[in-house]
Amino acid sequence: MSLTAVPAMHREIRLTTRVEGELSLRHFDVTEVPVPEPEAGQVLVRNRMMAVTAVMRTQMTGMRLPIPSFVPGKALWGAAIGEVVAAPDGGHEVGDLVHHPYGWREFAAVEESKVRRLDPDALPALGAHLSQGATAWGALHRAAEVLPGDTVFVTGAAGGVGSLAGQIARRLGAGRVVGSTGSERKAARLRAELGYDDTIVRGAGPIEAQLRRAAPDGVDVLLDTVGGEQLTAALAVARPDARFALVGALSSQLGGDGGVAAPVALDAGLIITRRVALRGFGLHAHPDLPQEWTKVFGRGLRDGELVFPHALLRGIAQAPRALCELTQGRHIGAVLVEL
Structure with missing residues (x-):
C-alpha cells in the first residue's frame, strides 16, 4: 500500500563527467526517470530533504578512494530523509520518517538494512536530522x-x-x-x-x-x-x-x-x-552515535543552548547549485536541499 499516489516519473541528479578543477553546474544533469519499484527487502521512500557535503566533491574526481566514487551517467547519492510510501515486506510502516543514503532523487528504493527510522518528535526541525x-x-x-x-x-x-x-x-x-x-x-x-x-x-x-x-x-x-x-x-x-x-x-x-x-x-x-x-x-565506526546525538541535540535545541546553522535551498533542481556554493565557501553550517 502507499501513503499517497506515487507518480510514474520522478527527477534525479546525475554526474555528467569527472570533475577536474572547479566544480560547476555543467557537471550535473537533472534527469526524469521512472519511479523505481521496490524489490524484496526494499522500501520506497519519497525524499523530503537531502544534505550536500564536501566529500561529494571528492567522490566526483575519479581518484582511488576508501569510499565509492560517483559514476558519470549515474545518479549521485548522499544522506537524505523522507517518508516511506511503499513497504512490500512489512518491515516498515507506510508513513515512517526515515534516514537513508540515497539523496539526489525524489524517490528512492532503499534496502531495509540501510534505512534508519526517525522519531518525528525527537528534533524540532526536520532538517536537523541531517546535521553533522x-x-x-x-x-x-x-x-x-x-x-x-x-x-x-x-x-x-x-x-x-x-x-x-x-x-x-x-x-x-x-x-x-x-x-x-x-x-x-x-x-x-x-x-x-x-x-x-x-x-x-x-x-x-x-x-x-x-x-x-x-x-x-x-x-x-x-x-x-x-x-x-x-x-x-x-x-x-x-x-x-x-x-x-x-x-x-x-x-x-x-x-x-x-x-x-x-x-x-x-x-x-x-x-x-x-x-x-x-x-x-x-x-x-560508531553506529550508535546518531541516536545519542539526536537526544543531546534535541535537548539543546529546545532549551536554547544549541542552534542549528544551515542554508536551505528549495527544489531538487537546486541541489547542484547547493554543492557548488558549499565548495565555494558561500554558507555557514550545513547545506540542505528541500525536495
Whole structure:
C-alpha cells in the first residue's frame, strides 16, 4: 500500500563527467526517470530533504578512494530523509520518517538494512536530522574527551561539523574555544552566535601566529576538519597531553586535486615530548552515535543552548547549485536541499 499516489516519473541528479578543477553546474544533469519499484527487502521512500557535503566533491574526481566514487551517467547519492510510501515486506510502516543514503532523487528504493527510522518528535526541525553534529559530538566527547577548562581549537569552524563543534565544546565545559574560517564575515558570526571566543582567518597572516594570539596558553584539544598548515600550527602550540581528533581533509578536498589525501609534515619530537595523542575519527565506526546525538541535540535545541546553522535551498533542481556554493565557501553550517 502507499501513503499517497506515487507518480510514474520522478527527477534525479546525475554526474555528467569527472570533475577536474572547479566544480560547476555543467557537471550535473537533472534527469526524469521512472519511479523505481521496490524489490524484496526494499522500501520506497519519497525524499523530503537531502544534505550536500564536501566529500561529494571528492567522490566526483575519479581518484582511488576508501569510499565509492560517483559514476558519470549515474545518479549521485548522499544522506537524505523522507517518508516511506511503499513497504512490500512489512518491515516498515507506510508513513515512517526515515534516514537513508540515497539523496539526489525524489524517490528512492532503499534496502531495509540501510534505512534508519526517525522519531518525528525527537528534533524540532526536520532538517536537523541531517546535521553533522554527530561527528562533532563523537570527536569531542569520545575521541578527544574534552575536559572542563580545556582550550579547544576547531579548524573549518564555519562548516557543518565546525558550526556545531564550538557549541558542543562549550557544552562539555571547555574554558576557551577558538575556530578557523575563511573570512572575517564568518568569523564574526562564529564569535557572536556559535560558541567561539576567538577566531583565526585564513589569509590574514600566518596561522601559527594567529593561533598563539588566540590561545596564549596553548591548545588542549584539536578537532581538525582541514589538515595541512592548520594541523601543523595546532601541534606547535599543543599543551602537554593534548588530544587531537582528525575528522576531515578539507585542505585537499576543496582545494588542490580534490582528493582525500592531505600530506603534512609533523614534528615527531613535539608529539613525543608533549605526549600528544592523534586519533582519526569516523562516524561509520560508531553506529550508535546518531541516536545519542539526536537526544543531546534535541535537548539543546529546545532549551536554547544549541542552534542549528544551515542554508536551505528549495527544489531538487537546486541541489547542484547547493554543492557548488558549499565548495565555494558561500554558507555557514550545513547545506540542505528541500525536495
